[in-house]
Amino acid sequence: MTQTSTQTLQQTLSIVKPDAVGQNQIGNIIEYFEREGLSVVAAKMVHLSPDDAKKFYEIHADKPFFGELVEFMTSGPILAMVLEGSDAVATNRRIMGATDPTKAEAGTVRADFATSIERNAVHGSDSLENAKTEIGFFFKDKEIFPRA
Numbered sequence: 001m002t003q004t005s006t007q008t009l010q011q012t013l014s015i016v017k018p019d020a021v022g023q024n025q026i027g028n029i030i031e032y033f034e035r036e037g038l039s040v041v042a043a044k045m046v047h048l049s050p051d052d053a054k055k056f057y058e059i060h061a062d063k064p065f066f067g068e069l070v071e072f073m074t075s076g077p078i079l080a081m082v083l084e085g086s087d088a089v090a091t092n093r094r095i096m097g098a099t100d101p102t103k104a105e106a107g108t109v110r111a112d113f114a115t116s117i118e119r120n121a122v123h124g125s126d127s128l129e130n131a132k133t134e135i136g137f138f139f140k141d142k143e144i145f146p147r148a
């Protein structure tokens with residue numbers, strides 16, 4: 001890992017959610033990340049069980065949308081990826097856009113692919129600490145291929 005005064009090489013977890021996988025948009029979405037300098041250093045398709053989805057989203061267990069979120073995230077396969085690059089956690093969140101696609105900036109993944117606040121095409125870790133936990137949820141160390 002290299003470090004400069006302002007930017008740090010990081011890894012973050014990205015998920016292409018069942019809506020976007022079902023719409024055949026995996027390649028188009030990865031393009032948004034790659035053209036902003038993030039690299040895919042691990043990837044796998046997974047169909048989450050309800051228990052998996054509840055565990056992954058456990059911080060939202062008390063939210064009113066939790067049941068529907070679990071149902072949505074288990075409705076079809078997802079693509080889980082580790083993205084690597086400069087400030088990858090924040091860079092990925094910027095490329096994704098706001099949770100609610102009606103509030104997402106033009107040109108973001110969610111502005112272009114999400115159909116609702118729930119069916120919003122992608123997940124991205126929201127902190128470096130959560131990125132580490134979420135990467136570990138899907139990947140073993142030997143399944144990740146850092147470029148740096």
Ligand code: UDP
Binds near residue numbers: 126
């Ligand atoms: N979500 C939802 N309704 C809401 C807020 C969130 O269905 O009112 C779903 C949506 O799929 C979102 C996920 O729950 O991506 C996790 O919510 P969070 O607030 O963590 O948003 P994110 O970090 O994905 O932008």
Ligand code: MG
Binds near residue numbers: 124126
């Ligand atoms: Mg979140």
